[in-house]
Amino acid sequence: MPAERAKGMVPDNNRGDRSEGKVCSLWRDVWxxxxxxxxxxxxxxxxxxITLAAVFAPLxxxxxxxxxxxxxxxxxxxxxxxxxxxxxxxxxxxxxxxSRVVYGARVSLQIxxxxxxxxxxxxxxxxxxxxxxGGLVDDIISWLTNVxxxxxxxxxxxxxxxxLPPGLPLMYAAIGIVNWAGVARIVRGxxxxxxxxxxxxxxxxxxxxxxxxxxxxxxPNILAPVIVQATLxxxxxxxxxxxxxxxxxxxxxxxxxxGYEIDQGRQYLLAGAWWWSAFPGFAIMALVLGFNLLxxxxxxxxxxxxxxxxxx
Numbered sequence: 001m002p003a004e005r006a007k008g009m010v011p012d013n014n015r016g017d018r019s020e021g022k023v024c025s026l027w028r029d030v031w032x033x034x035x036x037x038x039x040x041x042x043x044x045x046x047x048x049x050i051t052l053a054a055v056f057a058p059l060x061x062x063x064x065x066x067x068x069x070x071x072x073x074x075x076x077x078x079x080x081x082x083x084x085x086x087x088x089x090x091x092x093x094x095x096x097x098x099s100r101v102v103y104g105a106r107v108s109l110q111i112x113x114x115x116x117x118x119x120x121x122x123x124x125x126x127x128x129x130x131x132x133x134g135g136l137v138d139d140i141i142s143w144l145t146n147v148x149x150x151x152x153x154x155x156x157x158x159x160x161x162x163x164l165p166p167g168l169p170l171m172y173a174a175i176g177i178v179n180w181a182g183v184a185r186i187v188r189g190x191x192x193x194x195x196x197x198x199x200x201x202x203x204x205x206x207x208x209x210x211x212x213x214x215x216x217x218x219x220p221n222i223l224a225p226v227i228v229q230a231t232l233x234x235x236x237x238x239x240x241x242x243x244x245x246x247x248x249x250x251x252x253x254x255x256x257x258x259g260y261e262i263d264q265g266r267q268y269l270l271a272g273a274w275w276w277s278a279f280p281g282f283a284i285m286a287l288v289l290g291f292n293l294l295x296x297x298x299x300x301x302x303x304x305x306x307x308x309x310x311x312x
């Protein structure tokens with residue numbers, strides 16, 4: 001029996017356990033390297049804090065973000081500076097800025113995660129097809145990728161959003177549809193390199209279908225750059241959503257949005273109400289910085305060349 005198993009005639013039932021053990025060991029090594037990167041841990045902390053605040057928003061806010069206190073308290077509730085009752089002050093309508101910033105995190109994170117998933121799925125599928133099949137398929141997908149890169153990204157999204165009814169799902173789709181090109185280009189290059197490896201040739205020789213070879217043998221070995229691109233892309237998408245809201249094409253009121261708050265508050269900067277724009281701006285900066293620091297740390301932790309240099 002051992003001889004037969006060595007020849008591949010009888011499957012080794014322990015092979016799956018060893019494979020899972022190697023995967024667990026790999027991610028433990030990644031986590032250990034990530035923990036040594038103070039900037040990455042700082043980024044992870046920022047993302048975690050803002051995410052937890054968004055999830056538990058009803059528990060950590062005193063006021064409903066849509067309640068206009070001018071109706072109950074009169075003009076005294078307008079543009080109240082930060083204090084013990086309103087930590088981030090109030091706006092011209094008497095709404096609590098702290099509550100709107102916390103609830104606005106929900107919108108930014110929802111759009112960031114959903115749009116990233118859409119762009120990664122599209123980019124991985126098209127990039128894998130281009131890299132694996134080559135030829136005409138590669139030419140068509142590469143041409144389409146270059147067309148996407150040729151248009152100014154913000155204007156491209158504006159053109160889509162302007163003709164779509166307002167709403168979160170359509171915002172996800174619009175951003176995700178035009179954000180896949182970077183992922184596709186990375187995946188294509190990785191698949192072009194991976195398809196020449198011996199394990200891919202062996203999987204093809206034994207009769208594995210193209211889909212099986214790509215999904216089971218190629219994609220698991222090229223996930224590192226995709227994860228890094230997705231993490232870094234989250235910051236860009238959050239900035240894009242804030243820019244669209246600032247220009248009036250993003251999430252529509254009364255739903256809280258950081259970009260919309262900055263746009264509304266800038267009109268009162270000269271009146272001394274700096275807090276209306278400042279705190280949403282700080283929130284955008286903190287979240288985008290968090291994703292950028294985390295993405296850079298993941299890139300270093302997942303870098304295969306670094307693993308070789310460390311003798312792992």
